[in-house]
Amino acid sequence: MITKEREARFREIRDKVEAEQRLSLDDGIFLYDPEVSLGAVGELANLVRERKNGNVGYFNINTHLNPTNVCVYRCRFCAFRSDLRDPKGYAMNDEQILQRGQEATENGCTEMHIVGGLHHQKPYEWYRHLIELLHTHYPQIHLKGWTAVEINWFEFQTKKSVRWVLEDLREAGLGSMPGGGAEIFHPEVRDQLCEHKANTHAWLDIHRTAHQIGLRTNCTMLYGHVEKAYHRIDHLIRLRDLQDETGGFQVFIPLAFHPENTKLSEIKKPSGIMDLRTMAISRLMLDNVQHIKAYWIMLGVETAQTALAYGADDIDGTVRHELIYHDAGATTPQCLSVDDIRNLISEAGREPVERDTIYRQVHRDPNDYTKWTTGESVEQIAITTS
Numbered sequence: 261m262i263t264k265e266r267e268a269r270f271r272e273i274r275d276k277v278e279a280e281q282r283l284s285l286d287d288g289i290f291l292y293d294p295e296v297s298l299g300a301v302g303e304l305a306n307l308v309r310e311r312k313n314g315n316v317g318y319f320n321i322n323t324h325l326n327p328t329n330v331c332v333y334r335c336r337f338c339a340f341r342s343d344l345r346d347p348k349g350y351a352m353n354d355e356q357i358l359q360r361g362q363e364a365t366e367n368g369c370t371e372m373h374i375v376g377g378l379h380h381q382k383p384y385e386w387y388r389h390l391i392e393l394l395h396t397h398y399p400q401i402h403l404k405g406w407t408a409v410e411i412n413w414f415e416f417q418t419k420k421s422v423r424w425v426l427e428d429l430r431e432a433g434l435g436s437m438p439g440g441g442a443e444i445f446h447p448e449v450r451d452q453l454c455e456h457k458a459n460t461h462a463w464l465d466i467h468r469t470a471h472q473i474g475l476r477t478n479c480t481m482l483y484g485h486v487e488k489a490y491h492r493i494d495h496l497i498r499l500r501d502l503q504d505e506t507g508g509f510q511v512f513i514p515l516a517f518h519p520e521n522t523k524l525s526e527i528k529k530p531s532g533i534m535d536l537r538t539m540a541i542s543r544l545m546l547d548n549v550q551h552i553k554a555y556w557i558m559l560g561v562e563t564a565q566t567a568l569a570y571g572a573d574d575i576d577g578t579v580r581h582e583l584i585y586h587d588a589g590a591t592t593p594q595c596l597s598v599d600d601i602r603n604l605i606s607e608a609g610r611e612p613v614e615r616d617t618i619y620r621q622v623h624r625d626p627n628d629y630t631k632w633t634t635g636e637s638v639e640q641i642a643i644t645t646s
């Protein structure tokens with residue numbers, strides 16, 4: 261039963277949100293109190309969601325490419341990585357990579373999401389080459405590739421600066437960067453999960469540099485493992501601070517931890533209630549990030565659909581060839597059709613709008629689905645439909 265004190269505290273937060281004032285660390289932690297109604301937190305998040313993005317539910321038509329799973333690191337939450345000699349280990353060759361580009365083109369994909377392991381026998385040039393290869397053969401596909409963890413590894417391999425690496429990759433055809441590798445920034449948690457890979461400072465600095473040279477990026481948080489509410493809110497505030505500085509984050513994606521086949525397999529995966537609460541609190545805390553994504557692969561289709569009323573305005577894409585979360589036990593389908601995606605957005609009472617990676621509306625040729633043009637920034641659509 262909610263106490264009078266809690267009611268009063270919630271009212272304070274609601275007043276702040278209605279007045280478009282920024283929430284504090286304490287506000288965020290309070291909203292994680294299980295005695296505070298999820299419905300009330302969701303309603304508040306929905307207010308911000310509709311203020312920023314109207315009634316639209318965004319999606320894109322995309323595919324994933326994980327060129328290798330061999331990785332020098334051993335993050336405790338990772339079920340995807342492999343040792344070099346493990347039969348599970350692989351690294352794709354040019355022919356396999358080009359096949360993926362061809363398949364993406366035939367399926368009308370506007371985006372390829374490219375992330376993988378840090379293969380200690382593959383030089384930086386191999387990673388650069390595959391971007392160039394895809395960009396040369398399929399220039400119409402936007403290549404969103406390499407997390408800050410990979411960029412940090414390339415920095416180590418090349419002994420060049422972050423800026424040099426990012427400019428070199430952009431010259432090869434890189435269009436933007438995904439937001440993975442952020443996990444939880446607070447060292448109390450990060451040191452338990454992945455003490456060796458890019459630290460918080462490096463992750464934030466790489467995104468800062470990307471934004472400074474005009475590359476848009478995404479941002480994430482992996483929740484539902486060993487962290488507490490304090491660590492989650494601290495994480496969101498660090499992202500918010502960088503966004504104040506650069507404005508370069510397009511979308512935030514809260515990522516639900518999947519324990520199967522990881523070194524944390526004794527932990528239960530987060531509940532649907534936790535997923536929705538985290539979605540809503542993320543929307544409320546990140547007042548300067550335009551979009552919040554309910555990544556259906558991780559959340560499950562039903563929770564992702566519900567999340568469209570709890571702060572999320574984007575549901576990700578059709579997603580072909582997702583390996584990272586399916587290796588960790590995700591039971592979602594490997595791919596949704598465009599009709600599936602449209603229907604699940606409509607069923608949630610939102611208007612489905614296809615976007616490209618950098619959030620411009622996509623217009624399809626009615627006679628040939630694989631041909632498209634991009635139009636105005638989707639922010640314009642949200643303004644006209646709200």
Ligand code: SF4
Pocket residue numbers: 331332333334335338339340341376377378409454457
């Ligand atoms: S999360 Fe990434 S860096 Fe960590 S072990 Fe897995 S593939 Fe390697």
